[in-house]
Amino acid sequence: MSALLDAPLAPGFETRPEPRAESVAAPARAPVAPPVRAAAPRWWGLGVVAALAWAALGVLTYAWPNQQVGFSDWAYTAEFAYGTGAVALALLVLSLGGPWLAQPRARVRPLGPWLVALALGLAVWELVTAKLAWLPTPFFAPPQSLAEVYVSDWRRLSDSAGNSLILLASGISAGAAVGFVVGVLIGWSRRANYWIHPVLRVLGPVPTTALLPITFYFFPSSWSTAVFLIALGTGFPVAVLTWSGVASVNRNYYDVARTLGASNTFLVLRVAIPAALPQVFVGLFMGLGHAFATLVVAEMLGVKSGLGWYLTWAQGWASYPNMYGALLVMALLFSGVISLLFALRDRLLSWQKGTVKW
Known part of the structure; x- marks a missing residue:
């Protein structure tokens, strides 16, 4: 039996070495690229517009004298102007802040049109009441009169x-x-x-x-x-x-x-x-x-x-x-x-x- 195993093979027959397990390599996979995310904007344009609108409201309230019709001037006019200026400053910082303000900016962003509209509405209200006195007093009062009510009463x-x-x-x-x-x-x-x-x-x-x-x-x-x-x-x-x-x-x-x-x-x-x-x-x-x-x-x-x-x-x-x-x-x-x-x-x-x- 050993002689038969040791005998040479017939011409045309050759033995092929079996592949080793470590020599079989798995097919290489192409690297999966991470999903491309849109870069978050570094500043908020509509927020800057809202900040300018609130700043204009503050300047209008403070710089334009009130019309005095039959009674003393409206109280808390300067305080109302300072408050609108603080809102404008906060909106400006939030709009131009870096990535560290990205999360609060994303929460406030849907309110952008309303922030602009609210500032413009208050400006019109201030004009037709305290500045131009188109609406008769005391039936119509300016926005700063609400601050007086909430502080005094x-x-x-x-x-x-x-x-x-x-x-x-x-x-x-x-x-x-x-x-x-x-x-x-x-x-x-x-x-x-x-x-x-x-x-x-x-x-x-x-x-x-x-x-x-x-x-x-x-x-x-x-x-x-x-x-x-x-x-x-x-x-x-x-x-x-x-x-x-x-x-x-x-x-x-x-x-x-x-x-x-x-x-x-x-x-x-x-x-x-x-x-x-x-x-x-x-x-x-x-x-x-x-x-x-x-x-x-x-x-x-x-x-x-x-x-x-x-x-x-x-x-x-x-x-x-x-x-x-x-x-x-x-x-x-x-x-x-x-x-x-x-x-x-x-x-x-x-x-x-x-x-x-x-």
Whole structure:
């Protein structure tokens, strides 16, 4: 056997050495180039324009004398000019800053057109009131009059805003809770629908402010009357939209849950109510508008503290700058309430986040 193995091979047959494992090299791959990112601009052009607009507003306010029509000069004119100059300086630094300001610049960049428009609007307001006196005083006041209101009367204004928030929260929470329960009842039970639906159809469209004379008689105080009217204005749209959401739930969901042994309580709490939540929030958004209007009217007519009362007080003393200051606080306050409700909606209805924006 060893002789056969050692014998030479026949002509034409040759042995080839087997390739070694280390000699087999994997095919070389071309290097993948990193994605090309657009270089972030080192400065912000529209921000520079906004800074120039705010600087021009400051120069206009400070250098142009005010028109004195029947009373002393407007207070806080120089302070308002200094404030606009500080805004202009901050915008200029943010616009021309290096890479270390790239992140805050990116956050402020979408507000660029509004920053320019706000400066131009304030400049026009300053011109037609304090500088040229085209609008009659004291019915129309310049922007610096708001600074005087917030500095000199901040305590009364903050107390009024706090009392309005307490009154609004009490009325909205009571109305939303009652409206939600009523909506679930008439959406689930035919008997409740038979008795409650006609009452909603008759009393729901009636403006809550029209019930003020009656409610003042039945309730012991103007504060409780205001809470009831705010709750009534909030509860009607919440009840109607909740009823619509519960009634429009797909019946197949109930059939599947009953097949798995679900009780009626489970069907209401785990099937009907979660499916109706988008409609419930639509009802809340609609009810907030009624609540805001009712709040202001109720405070003007009977409640002894609040933003509506503050408006009436300022009008009685012909203090129109105070009235404008209260209107601005009211707008910011109500907008903040709606923003909080949208944040709550996005948290509870995460699958619908972004469908309705504020």
